[in-house]
Amino acid sequence: MNWTGKKILVACYSRSGNTRAIAEMIHAQTGGDLFAIEMSDPYSTNDQECHNRAEREMASKAWPQLAGKIENPDSYDVVFVGYPIWWGTMPPPLFTFFEKYGFAGKTLIPFCTYGGSGPGRSAEDIAELAPRSEVLDVLGIKTSGVKNARDGVSRWLNEMEAVK
Numbered sequence: 001m002n003w004t005g006k007k008i009l010v011a012c013y014s015r016s017g018n019t020r021a022i023a024e025m026i027h028a029q030t031g032g033d034l035f036a037i038e039m040s041d042p043y044s045t046n047d048q049e050c051h052n053r054a055e056r057e058m059a060s061k062a063w064p065q066l067a068g069k070i071e072n073p074d075s076y077d078v079v080f081v082g083y084p085i086w087w088g089t090m091p092p093p094l095f096t097f098f099e100k101y102g103f104a105g106k107t108l109i110p111f112c113t114y115g116g117s118g119p120g121r122s123a124e125d126i127a128e129l130a131p132r133s134e135v136l137d138v139l140g141i142k143t144s145g146v147k148n149a150r151d152g153v154s155r156w157l158n159e160m161e162a163v164k
Contacts, residue, residue, distance in 0.1 A: 008032025012082030
């Protein structure tokens with residue numbers, strides 16, 4: 001991919017901070033803008049309450065409202081989008097994110113953190129939610145490896161020639 005003159009957005013949802021750490025690594029090496037995907041009514045810090053609410057949202061497809069917005073989303077050419085894996089896919093706020101912005105004509109580059117399941121069906125879900133975008137392969141990083149992921153993230157970005 002030719003990155004010359006491309007405007008880049010690095011967006012992520014992170015509950016524990018793991019995905020945010022990867023987003024910051026990507027941002028440091030690619031430049032662009034960093035955007036935190038946040039909910040108007042955040043999940044509880046109690047894991048069981050969070051789990052129960054998110055499970056209800058997934059079952060009913062009642063996606064949560066987001067706080068904040070991307071200024072001039074059409075100005076971006078490339079969107080790195082990060083998330084943890086919940087139930088084999090993205091958490092509910094990401095469904096809202098893609099339904100809200102669509103990103104038609106953009107290159108979407110997903111990255112995720114996971115406990116044990118890998119990226120699951122998240123890339124397929126993104127492709128379904130953003131059918132007029134180019135969705136590249138997802139970079140999955142096991143949460144136990146986040147602290148030592150800098151070299152792997154650098155190699156991944158170098159392979160795409162995305163480093164500024």
